Amino acid sequence: MAKGTILIDEDRCKGCELCTTVCPFDLVHIANHFNAKGYRPSTLVDPEGKCTGCTLCARMCPDVAITVYREGG
Amino acid sequence: MEKKAGFAKPEALTDALTHYCPGCTHGIIHRLIAEVIDELGIREITIGIAPVGCAVLAYNYFNLDFAEAAHGRAPAMATGLKRVQPDKVVFTYQGDGDLAAIGTAEIVHAASRGENITTIFINNAIYGMTGGQMAPTTLPGQVTTSTPFGRDVKLAGHPLRVAELIATTSGAAYVVRRMVTKPATIASAKKAIKLAFQAQRAELGFSLVEILSSCPTNWGLSPLEALEWVEENMASYYPLGDYKVIDEVKSLK
Numbered sequence: 001m002a003k004g005t006i007l008i009d010e011d012r013c014k015g016c017e018l019c020t021t022v023c024p025f026d027l028v029h030i031a032n033h034f035n036a037k038g039y040r041p042s043t044l045v046d047p048e049g050k051c052t053g054c055t056l057c058a059r060m061c062p063d064v065a066i067t068v069y070r071e072g073g
Numbered sequence: 074m075e076k077k078a079g080f081a082k083p084e085a086l087t088d089a090l091t092h093y094c095p096g097c098t099h100g101i102i103h104r105l106i107a108e109v110i111d112e113l114g115i116r117e118i119t120i121g122i123a124p125v126g127c128a129v130l131a132y133n134y135f136n137l138d139f140a141e142a143a144h145g146r147a148p149a150m151a152t153g154l155k156r157v158q159p160d161k162v163v164f165t166y167q168g169d170g171d172l173a174a175i176g177t178a179e180i181v182h183a184a185s186r187g188e189n190i191t192t193i194f195i196n197n198a199i200y201g202m203t204g205g206q207m208a209p210t211t212l213p214g215q216v217t218t219s220t221p222f223g224r225d226v227k228l229a230g231h232p233l234r235v236a237e238l239i240a241t242t243s244g245a246a247y248v249v250r251r252m253v254t255k256p257a258t259i260a261s262a263k264k265a266i267k268l269a270f271q272a273q274r275a276e277l278g279f280s281l282v283e284i285l286s287s288c289p290t291n292w293g294l295s296p297l298e299a300l301e302w303v304e305e306n307m308a309s310y311y312p313l314g315d316y317k318v319i320d321e322v323k324s325l326k
Contacts, residue, residue: 004079016096016289016296022256039095055080056256062100063091068080 003071004053006044012065015039019057019066025050028057041065083107085116087136096296098286099127099195101253103134105263106166106193109270110137119162120154122147124171127201131166145176148183151190162273164191169210170200173233177209180239180281187244187278191269194235197286198307205291209233212310217291232310236283240316246278248317252285252308254300272322280322285311 006028013035019042020028027050031043042065044051053070082088085107093099110116116137123131125144132139142150147165155163172180172194180192199217200206206219210232214223224232240248247269251262262284269280285307287299294302 012090014095018096018296018300021297053079058080059256059259060101062093062097062104064082064086064100064104066080067078067082070079 002052003049004051005046005069006051006053006057007067007069008042008044009065009067010035010041010043011037012063013039013041014063015041016062017042018060018062022056022060024052024054024056027051083111085110085119085136087134089133091134092130093127094288094290096287096289096299097127098197098253098284098300101259102193102195102262102284102286103131105253105259105266106164107135109263109267112267113270113274115162115270115274118160119164120158122151122154122163122165124165124167124176125202126168126171128166128168128195129202145171145174146179147171147176148179148188148190148192151192152183152186152188155188155190159189162191162270164193164270164273166193167195168201169194169196169198169208169235170203173209173235177233180235181242184239184242184245184279184281187246189273189276189278190280191273192279192281193266193269194281194283195286196235196283196307196311197288198232199288199291201288201291205288210235210311212306215306234311236281236311236314236316239279239281242279244279245281245317246319247272247280247322248283249281249315250283250285250311250313252303252313254285254287254304258313268322268325271325275321275325277319277321283311285313
């Protein structure tokens, strides 16, 4: 299985949650803290390294807050 | 561990943060257009026309040449820009209050003349920027600030189906309706936007992609509920589909 990860630009995020329902492994959640705009941003919770870099979360994001990386491309 | 970006901001978008409400699908559609422009390599020759409405500031978000039209007049402005600079790619980005209300004459005649331009039409069944009043596309029975008991079609008339209307014009080459509610429908919308731009580059005539969009703030729903509302309520009145695809466009696929 391909390995990947995502980087969420917290201060771009508006906490809309659209990214949280599409992850096949349910790895994207809303954080408990607030960002500079006062929204609770989404965050990657992936202690077991399950993210494959499938990009579904990033494709749902209306604010281009998510960059997806894949190991070795 | 070497990592390559699998997904990042397209070059045709600026770094600016949008003023759109959380979960508004304008942001998704902006990104799709920018991705298509990057993929076609036309960023330096593309001119966008911003509407009046929530997307009035779109020129701040696209890393392209942009013009701002008076309310509803984007197709008229696009006509002029395209006719004097036929080598450019010209598109309008218009909402339903702009295109289907005050700008109905402009869009119908631009399509009828077969102007070689592309229109991305955002239908969210409400006036967003002005505070959630009834739009021509508001569904029967839908509650808005100006129809607090729901749209009564006997009083306020019936919603306008724009893609079907434009598809009847002889000048239109490519007219489709899509939505952006989940990754699969977003991918389908992107393909349609790409084909619309390709049709323009091949000088095949007018192209319009209508996209069912959400307005969580004025619908009074959460962003996720709003996407469900699009699928459950809007998609039945405004069926997705290809309403006019001339043979020359089909052969572009």
